[in-house]
Amino acid sequence: MRPLPFAATTALALSLSHAALAATPAEVVDTYADIAEAGYADSLSTAQELQAAIEAFLDAPSPEGLDAARAAWIASRAPYQQTEVFRFGNPIVDDWEGKVNAWPLDEGLIDYVDASYGGATDENQLAALNVIANPTLSIAGQEVDASTITPELIAGTLDQADGVESNVARGYHAIEFLLWGQDLNGHGPGAGDRPWTDYAQGADCTNGNCDRRADYLRAATQLLVDDLAWMAAQWAEGGAAREAVTTDPQAGLQAMLTGMGSLSYGEQAGERMRLGLMLNDPEEEHDCFSDNTHNSHYYDGLGVQNVYLGRYVRPDGGLVEGPSLRDLVADTDPALAEEITAKLDTTVAALDAIRTAAENGTAYDTMLEAGNAEGERLVMAGVDGLIDQTRSFERAIAALGLDAVAFEGSDSLDNPDAVFQ
Amino acid sequence: MxxxxxxxxxxxxxxxxxxxxxxxxxxxxxxxxxxxxxxxxxxxxxxxxxxxxxxxxxxxxxxxxxxxxxxxxxxxxxxxxxxxxxxxxxxxxxxxxxxxxxxxxxxxxxxxxxxxxxxxxxxxxxxxxxxxxxxxxxxxxxxxxxxxxxxxxxxxxxxxxxxxxxxxxxxxxxxxxxxxxxRYLTEDEAFRALYTQILSALEFTADTRLGRPLGEPGRPRPTRAEFWRTGRPLPNALASAEAAVAVAQLLAEIPLPLTEAALDQVRHAAAAIDDPTFQNIEDPTARLKLEILQQRVRALLDIVEAEVGAPRGLQPGFNSRDGD
Amino acid sequence: MATRRGFLASLLACASLPALGWADAGSPAVLACAGDPDGGYSLHGLREDSTAAFRLPLPARGHAGCGHPTEALAVAFARRPGTYALVLDCARGTVRHRLSPPEGRHFNGHGTFLAEGAVLATSEQAVDTSEGFMGLWDATDGFRRLGEVPTGGLGPHDLKRLDSGLVIVANGGIATDPTDRTRLNLATMRPNLAVLDPLNGGAPEVTELTPDLHQLSIRHLSLRDDGTLAFAMQWEGEPETLVPLLGLRDPHGTVTLAEAPEPEARLMQGYAGSIAWSGDGTEVAITSPKGGRVQRFDAGGSFLGHVARPEVCGIAPLGRGFLLSDGLGGLLSVEDGIPAPLGRAELAWDNHLVRL
Missing domain, CATH: 1.20.1420.20 (M75 peptidase, HXXE motif)
Structure with a gap:
């Protein structure tokens, strides 16, 4: 009996001193919400820069102006893609996400398309509606006055028109299409090649309706800015999204890991990367008009790492940092904490290799081409890393004892007998 | 006859x-x-x-x-x-x-x-x-x-x-x-196999051939009709019902007065439809006529079950309708 | 052996009765559950020549889970939600034990004996989360609960003992509503094959399919003597998508997926209900009651051919080939792709045949 009190005292002392260093769930979810707040604020500010570039271009259309707008769009994607990790696990984000990042789209709804696109499909009567060319529209038997293209028209009438999901009229990818146009190069090099004169006013206008095209681009950009402002507010002090994760830190931790795992696995590794490789289909790339998919994938992966490390580098180089999920996992299982850190590094490096290859001339869509072994190897390295890290996230969920939390208060736990009645 | x-x-x-x-x-x-x-x-x-x-x-x-x-x-x-x-x-x-x-x-x-x-x-x-x-x-x-x-x-x-x-x-x-x-271990199995096909055909016609163009409440989907570009929607739906009853008549060992009457109802409903491609169903009257045809096909299905299947005690599958 | 109606009304037999072997139960080769024409249910033992070795009434529709390797004991599970399992003495025609899962769990219809029959392993899931567990029961001591091991996935289904003493489980990946079996997580489901250590538990070694196939539920298993595992799957994704329904996992853990060419592949309707290696181990077959179809593949996963048979589901090795059972009461043999009728009873065979 004698050694026991001694041992117990020591253990108590150890755990006390440890507690002073360790992160608490409340602190960790605070960091999470801080990163989300900063991420959406940066998405908003870069979208505002995009808006300024587009206004400048539309005011005085020129090749340089279009290039500047395209560059601003690409810059705006960097912070936004890092927020995708907040989508899964946070219903408030998931419900909203379709407004800004819906994909894929039947782009013929918005503007002219190449003959190879085909017309209306049997499933989507509006697949070639071409709002820009038609001031009066017929949608599901209703005549619609589209003589003025406004954010209200796009949000209220055109987006998801006729109950068809691929009628995407708003968000990053609608704007992307308006800046780049269709990528008609198949697996060959090159992105969409919309001429700047599509926005030239008067006699220089190409492809018709340049005034309406400019109106559409303006309105869609305004909607994007408004939507991002709304989401940034949800994560600010007192915002609903912040409250949802901080009120119950355990549930917040669950949201964090759910988001990390779901984005890594089903969404990014599955839908966005491996499926395109299997189908060898260049349309199966996320940013298909701009050929910016390599950046999208990279920043998605970086976002997952941010959440884990409790650390986000803003576009201006500023740092948002705090007690992290990594600290919390290390508290229970230091080896697991390091394992996850290493796997995230591996994945980010693999995604960076895709990005580097793309920037050196091997565009993502050419990597999807059948028989491109090197492309397949690069993409699969990313996929493998994403899958591998997801497994470790699951172990973290178990290590943190989060499973039971999610189901607290469910009928079947409170009243198991009810299940068998 | x-x-x-x-x-x-x-x-x-x-x-x-x-x-x-x-x-x-x-x-x-x-x-x-x-x-x-x-x-x-x-x-x-x-x-x-x-x-x-x-x-x-x-x-x-x-x-x-x-x-x-x-x-x-x-x-x-x-x-x-x-x-x-x-x-x-x-x-x-x-x-x-x-x-x-x-x-x-x-x-x-x-x-x-x-x-x-x-x-x-x-x-x-x-x-x-x-x-x-x-x-x-x-x-x-x-x-x-x-x-x-x-x-x-x-x-x-x-x-x-x-x-x-x-x-x-x-x-x-x-x-x-x-x-x-x-393939058929008993005579009854051959009967059942053909009978099942009759029911599936009528179900497919009502739910899919006619149901897809009918679309959602308030939103008909004419271009989701079956091979509408070459005018097949109505002929195919009607032919499916005719074939189902023809097979039922050959298969059953008793007269099928109710089934025949139900088929007549299907024919009447089909005859009332003006555009065999269903491309006019944005029009409420046309839509109503198509819905009536769908109901008549469903009624025919019920009657075949009662008149052909029930006397033989035929019931839905033990395994195929209850996955595991 | 004559029908033994009324046995269930008798008292549970004492656990210390002398053990009787399968020879005392008429030497069955295969166990099968069935629905009877009068609305009742029964468990059947079938001999190699497809004649009846025994027949026991069951209180409800059941799944033939597994048979004891030496003693004439069969474990039958109640249909989902599996709130109980019965250990049936097939020689005496009595219920030896009624197993109830621990509170908050239910059985998932499959089990297997370990340690030469000393331990029964059952697939179970948590009622509220569908999280999987392998329950362990002491067959030498009245089927006392010994403990459990997490299966490393949701909705575990079939499980098999490997030669290494480890157990491989098909985690179907589907979370179901405890009351009505509604699938709750089709968007995020992630089935896997998990290798468990029944003694030490710990994190199972898990094999997953690629993420694009994450809606392909792995459910039933068949193990060849050399340790090659064949698994049958059910597609929960978009119905128009064609996916492989058969997987092969060699003893080194390398997985090959197999599918028939279109349009043959489509006729399974995305559903494989049962699976078995042929008696000589050169073929593996999957069955689809929805498609009324059996598809045969060689050991490398190449498609060999089909057998059409309405309501077909149960399959087990027989002779060099297969034994099939169906919901119309039919029993067929298949050798070299050629089906031959063995008999038809006035009953409906349940989904599985269990080879003893």
Whole structure:
């Protein structure tokens, strides 16, 4: 009996001193919400820069102006893609996400398309509606006055028109299409090649309706800015999204890991990367008009790492940092904490290799081409890393004892007998 | 006619119904389809243009419809490669566009063509090529003409293979319950197999052939009708009901007055429909008429269950409706 | 052996009765559950020549889970939600034990004996979360609960003992509503094959399919003598998508997926209900009651051919080939792809045949 009190005292002392260093769930979810707040604020500010570039271009259309707008769009994607990790696990984000990042789209709804696109499909009567060319529209038997293209028209009438999901009229990818146009190069090099004169006013206008095209681009950009402002507010002090994760830190931790795992696995590794490789289909790339998919994938992966490390580098180089999920996992299982850190590094490096290859001339869509072994190897390295890290996230969920939390208060736990009645 | 049928039933043993379906409906059905597709292929070789080909195309449908929904043995896979529908992803249209823009062997070689997506073979392909105004204006020396000849040659090959492959199934049905028959262990199983096909056909017609264009409340979807470009929606729906009842009459050993009356109701409802392509169902009256047709087909289904299935104590499957 | 109606009304037999072997139960080769024409249910033992070795009434529709390797004991599970399992003495025609899962768990219809029959392993899931567990029961001591091991996935289904003593489990990946079996997580489901250590538990070694196939539920298993595992799957994704329904996992853990060419593949309707290696181990077959179809593949996963048979589901090795059972009461043999009828009973065979 004698050694026991001694041992117990020591253990108590150890755990006390440890507690002073360790992160608490409340602190960790605070960091999470801080990163989300900063991420959406940066998405908003870069979208505002995009808006300024587009206004400048539309005011005085020129090749340089279009290039500047395209560059601003690409810059705006960097912070936004890092927020995708907040989508899964946070219903408030998931419900909203379709407004800004819906994909894929039947782009013929918005503007002219190449003959190879085909017309209306049997499933989507509006697949070639071409709002820009038609001031009066017929949608599901209703005549619609589209003589003025406004954010209200796009949000209220055109987006998801006729109950068809691929009628995407708003968000990053609608704007992307308006800046780049269709990528008609198949697996060959090159992105969409919309001429700047599509926005030239008067006699220089190409492809018709340049005034309406400019109106559409303006309105869609305004909607994007408004939507991002709304989401940034949800994560600010007192915002609903912040409250949802901080009120119950355990549930917040669950949201964090759910988001990390779901984005890594089903969404990014599955839908966005491996499926395109299997189908060898260049349309199966996320940013298909701009050929910016390599950046999208990279920043998605970086976002997952941010959440884990409790650390986000803003576009201006500023740092948002705090007690992290990594600290919390290390508290229970230091080896697991390091394992996850290493796997995230591996994945980010693999995604960076895709990005580097793309920037050196091997565009993502050419990597999807059948028989491109090197492309397949690069993409699969990313996929493998994403899958591998997801497994470790699951172990973290178990290590943190989060499973039971999610189901607290469910009928079947409170009243198991009810299940068998 | 009714009297003759009753006498025939009284005079023959229990298996008569199955045998009659085989001998009087299915065997002539697959033979007629083989002939009709051969004629279609010949017609396409003689003059591939859309207008010239339409009579042979419609004749092929007339031959296919009576057997289209009786998916037993070789007609099971054939139903997919001859009349794939619905194609919700538009895979057929996409594959055809791709083929026409290419110089792939499948464009002119029926054997290579047999490897393309099922959604781009058979009737679905012809519905597009002959019925889509953007495609159907092709001339005799065009890639589209070549593709039409390839599609019809593939259909003729499939028709011939079906007629040949059907023999084994016909023999299995005829010898149901005899020693060594591993397909139908009892006469009752052959009856049940045919009966199940009748119900599935009527269900498919009500829910899918008519249900898809009817769409959601307040939102008809005319272009989701079956092969509407070539005018097939109403003829196919009606032919499906006619075929179901024809088989039920041959199969049952008792007169089916209620089933016949229900079929008459289906015919009346079909006759009231002005546009066989269903492309007018944005109009409330047209939509209502289509809904009535759907209800009549559902009523026919219920009556076949009561008049043909119930006396035999037939119930839904033990395993197929209860997954694990 | 005559029908033994009324046995269930008798008292549970004492656990210390002398053990009787399968020879005392008429030497069955295969166990099968069935629905009877009068609305009742029964468990059947079938001999190699497909004649009946025994027949026991069951209180409800059941799944033939597994048979003891030496003693004439069969474990039958109640249909989902599996709130109980019965250990049936097939020689005496009595219920030896009634197993109830721990509170908050239910059985998932499959089990297997370990340690030469000393331990029964059952697949179970948590009622509220569908999280999987392998329950362990002491067959030498009245089927006392010994403990459990997490299966490393949701909705575990079939499980098999490997030669290494480890157990491989098919985690179907589907979370179900405890009351009505509604699938709750189709968008995020992630089935896997997990290798468990029944003694030490710990994290199972898990094999997953690629993420694009994450809606392909792995459910039933068949193990060949050399350790090659065949698994049958059910597609929960978009119905128009064609996916492989058969997987093969060699003893080194390398997985090959197999599918028939179109349109044959489509006729299974995305559903494989049962699976078995042939008696000589050269073929593997999957069955689809929805499609009324059996598809045969060679050991490398190449498609060999099909057998059409309405309501077909149960399959087990027989002779060099297979034994099939169906919902119409039929029993068929298949050798070299050629089906031959063995008999038809006035009953409906349940989904599985269990080879003893």
């Amino acid at each position: 009714r009297l003759a049928l009753v006498l025939a039933l009284l005079a023959t043993p229990a298996l008569a119904g199955v045998e009659e379906v085989t001998q009087q409906h299915l065997r002539p059905g697959v033979a007629a389809f083989a002939e009709a597709t051969e004629a279609l292929a010949q017609a396409a070789r003689a003059d591939c243009t859309a207008e010239a080909l339409r009579p042979a195309y419609d004749a092929a449908w007339t031959a296919w419809s009576p057997i289209a929904d009786l998916r037993l043995g070789p007609t099971e896979p054939a139903a997919l490669t001859i009349a794939y529908w619905p194609d919700q992803r538009g895979a057929g249209a996409k594959a055809l566009r791709g083929l026409l823009a290419s110089d792939a062997p499948a464009l002119r070689d029926p054997a290579a063509f047999a490897e393309v997506s099922a959604a781009a073979r058979g009737f679905p392909a012809l519905d597009r090529l002959l019925g889509d105004p953007e495609l159907s204006g092709y001339g005799t020396n065009s890639p589209t003409c070549t593709l039409v000849q390839t599609v019809t040659a593939d259909m003729a090959a499939q028709g011939a293979a079906l007629a040949e492959g059907w023999q084994a199934e016909a023999e299995a049905l005829a010898s149901a319950g005899e020693a060594g028959n591993a």
